[in-house]
Amino acid sequence: MFSTVLVANRGEIAVRVIRTLRTLGIRSVAVFSDADADARHVREADTAVRIGPAPATESYLRVDRILEAAAKSGAQAVHPGYGFLAENADFAQACADAGLTFIGPPAAAISLMGDKIRAKETVKAAGVPVVPGSSGSGLTDAELAAAAREIGTPVLLKPSAGGGGKGMRLVRDASLLAEEIAAARREARASFGDDTLLVERWIDRPRHIEIQVLADGHGHVIHLGERECSLQRRHQKIIEEAPSVLLDEATRAAMGEAAVQAARSCGYAGAGTVEFIVPGKDPSSYYFMEMNTRLQVEHPVTELITGLDLVEWQLRVAAGERLPFTQEDITLTGHAVEARICAEDPSRGFLPSGGTVLSLREPQGDGVRTDSGLSEGTEVGSLYDPMLSKVIAYGPDRATALRKLRAALAGTVTLGVPTNAGFLRRLLAHPAVVAGELDTGLVEREADGLVPDGVPDEVYEAAAAVREAALAPAQGGWTDPFSVPSGWRLGGTPAPLAHWLHAPGLEPVAHRLRGSGHTVTADRVSVTVDGIRHTFHRAGDWLGRDGDAWHVRDHDPVEASLTGAAHAGADALTAPMPGTVTVVKVSPGDQVSAGQSLLVVEAMKMEHVIAAPHAGTVTELDVTPGSTVAMDQVLAVVLPTELADAPDAPTTGAAGTASTAGPTGAAGTTGTAEPAKEAQG
Known part of the structure; x- marks a missing residue:
């Protein structure tokens, strides 16, 4: 068995592999980019090596730097995790050439199964x-x-390498085959x-x-049952389970024997x-799609019903x-279900999200x-x-596993970063x-x-209770009575x-507290609305409950109206998600339709097109290719044609608020996010 193993990955899979290495008494080596210098996988490894700047193309996808590390x-060995270089035959071969054991299949198997046609x-x-x-x-x-017509529509066009x-x-x-084939080729070539x-x-x-299959280097191959992965x-x-109720x-x-073959x-x-x-309707008619020559994200459900640690057996086979x-x-006992927690905002069309993890609760046990791969401050x-x-x-x-998972998701808290936990x-x-x-x-x-449609009323009640508590007079000492927001007025009841x-993404609201007996602490808020007590986790302006989270901020209507007035009639186009501007197709002064x-x-392997909400003139452009942007940051301003022709049309100034919204709530955006051209793990 190896004494030292390098984990060529990051995030939760790196932490997962390091856990098994620790159990087996094997020294772990983490690698990290500048963006991950203080990441959890770096802190949990026995040692760590920097491999480059934040972009994956300059760090986690650099074979030479990983071999140097x-x-x-x-x-003595390299575990690739999944994503990044895990199914890269050239990387597997480079490890072998460098005298390192690649903890995965031979390069030839990766190459063969990576080509869908072959x-x-x-x-x-077979x-x-x-x-x-x-x-x-x-x-x-x-x-x-011709092949499509022979098969008969509907058909699926698929990139062989993708x-x-x-x-x-x-x-x-x-009749649409010609244009769809052309489009599929463009996307495949770009990706x-x-x-x-x-x-x-x-x-x-x-x-x-x-x-799931497991094979040693001596010709022995077995399967460990199936996983149902139909919820996509x-x-x-996004949800996987084992075993499948269909089979x-x-x-x-x-099917197990077919997988072994x-x-x-x-x-x-x-x-x-x-x-x-x-x-x-006919599970006996199953068809091979592809083989993933690596550990799968959903491997834990197989581990739980078989009692086997798949990372351990990867290591043992490689040794x-x-x-x-x-x-x-091999026996399958009980049922397991997995949910993938992703940084995405369901209320904004599942666009990628981001931010700092302010409060974290992750269920374990029972x-x-x-x-x-998270920790507070990530x-x-x-x-x-x-x-x-x-x-x-x-x-x-299965019923017990589903019930436990729903309860676990309800107890999951990731304040500071919108996630899909409540949706799941x-x-x-x-x-x-x-x-x-x-x-x-x-x-x-x-x-x-x-x-959910909008923000529940009790969330606004909790947010208002937090604001009220912040404005309350401090205990002890003298307080200026005119600074206390008591609602007192001469000769009348308090207002x-x-x-x-x-x-984010919604119109501001004016909320007056309706209930009484609300309690506010640094990490909890409890409010009573219509006789029902609601308790939220809290971190600053963030509130969380049952896996959902809301970022409810103070709003100054006067300031907002003054800012918006700077662009009367113009639309400010805002970033629908935190990310990087990869393409800029216009310049200030350009006429657009x-x-x-x-x-x-x-962001996060997804692209989103920012489109003009109307014909007009680009009066401001605040970003360039490569610019990092925050969610809702103003990117550009398009002045409508009828206003651009006016003698006093504005040409510069502070960006205002959007007056139109696309399906995600971001002005001027169109369509849905699509996978980005370059996968990064």
Whole structure:
């Protein structure tokens, strides 16, 4: 067994791997960019090595710097985690060439399974059922269109080199094939540097089920059962569970054997996952989609029902050990469900979020496990993946596991950074989820109904109580009575004080306290509204309850009106999310048309186009390519054409407030965020 292992990753997976290394008595080496100098994975490792500036392309994706760190720290092996370089065959080979053990499969297996076309042909030859589709690599547009017509619409166009849903196109109308193929090629080329496509039959309302495999370097391959991963949004998994309620024992055994054969066909070693698409109405008709040649994000649910530490077995296999158990030794006990906590704001169309973690509570124990890379004070930026942590619950049956996970999400507190924890809690209570009637489109269909409409009244009551407490006279000493907001007036009853409050993306409100007996402390607020007591976690202007969080700030209507008056009739275009401006297409003075793309903001592998809300003139442009921006920061101002032609039209000045809002509440934005061109872990 190795004495020192370098973890070539960050965040929760680095912390997770370090935990097992510590258990096995293995010295851990963390690597970090400048953005992660004080990150949790750095503090928990035995030693850490800086590998470059904040951008992943200059740090976590730099093979040479990771190899230098391994040499400097005396590491004998490298664990890649997932994301970044985990499925990079060149990295695996570079580790071997440097005399390091890559804790994963051979480079040849990574290369083979990383090419979707070659992977399908290989497993098909091994007897594994594949989705009907095109065959061969390097097909022309005409050949792809012909294959699609032969299969029959609807069909799915997929980049051979890609993953995560980037570049995928669903085509239901054969007359649109030519333009959709062209668009898919552009996206694939931009995302992966390779525009090779394949076409597959589209299966309506499919289930996404994957099989965990484990193989040693001596030819022994077993599977550890399946995981249900059908709850997805934008082709990204958000809830996973094991086992799946869809499969009976016969289908489970057949799919497991198919996964084992797929692993054998590429000479696999280590932990890996074979993914299948399964028609919900006919689970016996399962089809191979792809193989992930690494540890999966959702591996904890398999660990909980098998009792195996998958990271430990990755290490043991990489060290040359034989698997000491057979397929018959593997038993699946109980049920486990995992929820991915991401830095995103459901109330703003699930746009990436960010900020400083001001208050943190992560449940552990009693059948609940949280894998996290967070700590209080962590700065969540826009450079890396939005996943912050995973909350996993285990029970003797599915109903118990779901109930425990909902309770755990309700007890999760991450104030300072908007997350999806509350949304996931409500999703887990949806009748279809409770019944196990899942498919990959369920979340998209039901998302709107799972996002609260506005801010609950009791949240404003709690925020007003905090303001009132801050204005109350200090205990002891003399207080100027005219400075106390008591509402006192001559010859009348006290008038309740109106507190102006503002939640991002919503109009400011004037709230007068209705209840009594409210209590406010540094970390808690309790208010009574309509006879119901509500208790919130608190950190400054942030309030949290049941996994949801609200940032309710003071609002000065006078100041806001003066600021807005500086741009009478103009629209200030604001950043819909914290991120980096990657593209600027206009300059001050340019004439633009309604809906014209002006800028692109990127955050956490997502891009968002900022478009002109109307025809007009760009009178201000406050950013350049590479600018880092905060959420709601003014980026540009477009003066409407009719005002731009006026003799006294403004040309400069302080940016005002937006008068129009897109679907996310950010002025001038259009569409939804899409995966960015370059994955960063």
